[in-house]
Amino acid sequence: MRRPDNEPELVERARARDLAAYGELVRIHQEIAFRTAVLICGDPHEAEEAVQEAFVKAYAALPRFKAGRPLRPWLLAIVANEARNRRRAAGRRTRLALQVAEQIPAGDQVHAPPEAEPEPAALATERRAALVAALERLPERDRTVIALRCLLDLSEAETAAALGVRRGTVKSRLSRALDRLREEVGPDVA
Amino acid sequence: MSPERLERELRALPVAWPPAPDVAEAVVERLHVEQPRAARRSPRRAWRAALTALAAAVALTAAIEPARSAVLDWLGFGAVSIERREPDAPARPLGAGLDLGDPVSLEQARAAVPFPVQVPAALGAPDRVFLDTALGHPIVWLAYRPRPGLPRAGETGVGLLVGQLEGRAEPLIEKTAGAGTALTRLRVDGDPAMWLTGDPHGFAYVPPTGEARFDDRERLAADVLLVDRADGVLLRLEGDMDRATATRVAASLR
Numbered sequence: 001m002r003r004p005d006n007e008p009e010l011v012e013r014a015r016a017r018d019l020a021a022y023g024e025l026v027r028i029h030q031e032i033a034f035r036t037a038v039l040i041c042g043d044p045h046e047a048e049e050a051v052q053e054a055f056v057k058a059y060a061a062l063p064r065f066k067a068g069r070p071l072r073p074w075l076l077a078i079v080a081n082e083a084r085n086r087r088r089a090a091g092r093r094t095r096l097a098l099q100v101a102e103q104i105p106a107g108d109q110v111h112a113p114p115e116a117e118p119e120p121a122a123l124a125t126e127r128r129a130a131l132v133a134a135l136e137r138l139p140e141r142d143r144t145v146i147a148l149r150c151l152l153d154l155s156e157a158e159t160a161a162a163l164g165v166r167r168g169t170v171k172s173r174l175s176r177a178l179d180r181l182r183e184e185v186g187p188d189v190a
Numbered sequence: 191m192s193p194e195r196l197e198r199e200l201r202a203l204p205v206a207w208p209p210a211p212d213v214a215e216a217v218v219e220r221l222h223v224e225q226p227r228a229a230r231r232s233p234r235r236a237w238r239a240a241l242t243a244l245a246a247a248v249a250l251t252a253a254i255e256p257a258r259s260a261v262l263d264w265l266g267f268g269a270v271s272i273e274r275r276e277p278d279a280p281a282r283p284l285g286a287g288l289d290l291g292d293p294v295s296l297e298q299a300r301a302a303v304p305f306p307v308q309v310p311a312a313l314g315a316p317d318r319v320f321l322d323t324a325l326g327h328p329i330v331w332l333a334y335r336p337r338p339g340l341p342r343a344g345e346t347g348v349g350l351l352v353g354q355l356e357g358r359a360e361p362l363i364e365k366t367a368g369a370g371t372a373l374t375r376l377r378v379d380g381d382p383a384m385w386l387t388g389d390p391h392g393f394a395y396v397p398p399t400g401e402a403r404f405d406d407r408e409r410l411a412a413d414v415l416l417v418d419r420a421d422g423v424l425l426r427l428e429g430d431m432d433r434a435t436a437t438r439v440a441a442s443l444r
Binding site: 019020022023024026027030031034035038044048051052055056059127128131132135146150151153175178179181182185 | 193196197199200201203205207208210211212213214215216217218220221222224286287
């Protein structure tokens with residue numbers, strides 16, 4: 001979601017302890033926060049609790065937030081930290097199981113002329129399945145940076161905030177992770 | 191395979207995220223309880239704030255509901271499923287992940303390219319505009335959300351893309367149209383045009399100065415109308431619309 005125009009105003013009001021304004025900010029950012037938490041702790045229930053806890057903590061920390069800056073990276077840092085703590089506390093090694101659905105939506109067939117073979121759609125599905133399977137085989141660290149940057153579409157700054165590292169580190173980590181993924185997925189047969 | 195291609199493929203994966211729970215109400219409630227009594231606002235304002243929060247929660251639930259009922263398929267503990275189709279509520283801004291270039295305003299696009307950027311009068315102002323300079327010469331993309339007559343194209347959340355660049359589709363059109371593509375020649379406002387259906391098609395053309403280009407970046411993988419306009423602009427319409435709609439839109443560019 002793009003930064004809404006009235007965000008600075010909402011932040012100002014929330015810093016002045018206006019709970020309605022803060023509720024509005026939570027509503028704006030909770031979806032991306034939840035997805036980030038799911039990617040990090042690997043479990044939707046834990047992720048929900050992490051997000052709720054993070055938003056409660058962020059409210060208390062708001063006076064330390066530098067006004068005028070984008071709120072999202074700052075929030076994501078708190079959310080990701082909370083998600084990591086929960087994952088650690090649970091001692092769980094949950095991995096996200098990414099799967100490609102077998103089913104091809106009926107809509108895809110509509111525009112194929114009668115004489116056309118259905119191979120391309122099947123190939124695309126196969127290709128995606130191979131990609132996801134390769135992603136699954138990567139080490140946790142590689143998978144997380146790829147997921148945050150490419151699947152969740154976080155910016156470099158947001159990914160850095162979520163991982164608690166510098167932007168340059170995100171860049172090099174992502175590049176190495178993509179290299180490994182490319183080796184893993186093998187030559188493009190499509 | 192290039193790193194860029196791999197990244198593009200990853201970004202194009204339609205991830206069915208588990209539905210995000212609405213925590214706004216719970217957070218506000220907790221903070222209200224935890225906030226020191228002295229810092230609380232008057233009961234009247236607090237009451238109003240609670241009503242606002244409730245209204246926001248109701249609005250959000252309403253917004254989430256269609257996504258829940260869509261193909262979002264939560265496979266259980268620790269699993270994110272990937273569907274070939276995106277949920278009804280698009281999670282990304284219109285046109286994101288389609289490799290359309292940088293989002294710009296219509297004015298910025300017009301200032302950046304040497305040809306006149308036109309807008310289809312049949313549709314009005316585009317919902318988003320992109321400037322694609324990756325191929326060495328600019329392409330302007332106008333993106334429209336789905337609307338009656340312009341159904342959502344596959345998994346992209348886009349109703350129609352209108353691409354404009356300097357170049358000609360002839361004589362390379364045969365290359366564009368592969369074996370699985372059906373090609374129909376027609377005329378739009380007197381200009382030669384081609385209607386392509388079937389397999390996803392790349393985009394072969396000749397820019398005014400350089401040699402032939404083949405842009406194989408798939409966007410909507412939907413039907414395509416190409417118009418070689420007399421003013422040297424190659425028009426490319428991509429969407430799941432029918433041919434009559436496509437030609438009507440193409441003929442309405444002003």
